[in-house]
Amino acid sequence: MATWRDRRIIDLFGIDAPIILAPMAGPGTPELAIAVGEAGGLASLPCALLSVEQAREALTLIRSKTHAPVNLNFFCHTPPEADAARNLRWRARLAGYYVEHGIDPELTPAGAVRRPFDSDFCEVVEAFKPEVVSFHFGLPEKALFDRVKATGAKIIASATTVAEARWLEAHGCDAIIAMGLEAGGHRGTFLNHEMATQVGTFALVPQVADAVSVPVIAAGGIADARGIVAALALGASAVQIGTAYLFCPEARVPEVHRVALRESSDDSTAVTNVFTGRPARGIMNRVMREVGPLSEAAPAFPLASAALAPLKAKAEEAGKGDFTSLWSGQAARLAREMPAGEFTRVLIAETLARLS
Known part of the structure; x- marks a missing residue:
């Protein structure tokens, strides 16, 4: 029977399988997080478009429906x-x-x-003590970072280059999300905003894995078992999947967006x-x-x-x-329309079958 050979992320987060629901601000709902968490992946709740009270309410609902580990995600931009x-x-x-x-x-x-992580959001983290806290666009100021660490949460963040990955490790991250150019949604850039030199997932992952000592999570262009196996072979300990979950009924996606996703191709x-x-x-x-x-x-x-x-x-x-x-990421055509829990279980089963 096939098993997960690299258990670093599984053991670090306390999940059953190395699959992380991408925290997609807007489409991400408590129901989507609950379904993925119950199926064995990491439940993620995006907070960038939520008020502090909405974040509390959403997390209260998630905690009432599942005992699975939860990831709260925040933006770290500086308001202009x-x-x-x-x-x-x-x-x-x-x-x-x-x-x-x-x-x-x-x-x-x-x-x-779109509210950046601040002291009020940090109080939510301190009150609910999520197992994982993730950041996009770098990290918060050290005082806030230290408060999150003190809750016992594992901290992860997105890197779009090797330099960003090294910076995140040096500043205390427990794992690095290697976000390739294929990924949908906002680029996680924070050191270099030049889009012309951004790196694809399957070139970025092994270079980040070689450059840092903490576990690496591959993100971008991964929508099925083939992508998961490839990412693991290149040195990732887990994958983060977003676009494929937009096809699930639990995602909050306008009908015009759903139609566009169904009709998209590799170059859309x-x-x-x-x-x-x-x-x-x-x-x-x-x-x-x-x-x-x-x-x-x-x-x-x-x-x-x-x-x-x-x-x-x-x-x-x-x-x-x-x-x-x-x-949308570049691999939307590989997605399948089904409930999020079922989709997660299918990904796990098909990946383990390919690894056996």
């Missing part, structure tokens, strides 16, 4: 200073779309709030900054083609999203994803 000139340029670039959709160009909408995605101001991989749509995908006019993260919000709402009412952030 307001740049009136850049904001005006962005609004001017989008003005034609406002007129086309019958929206007042002078409207000043509020965008989605691109890295763009037009939705939030920070590079992220999503399925190409109208605004990405006509404005970007990478636009110097887009305000700094997360301010770009505000001006797009009314356009997104109007288009989605008409059944179109022209202005929706259709986050």
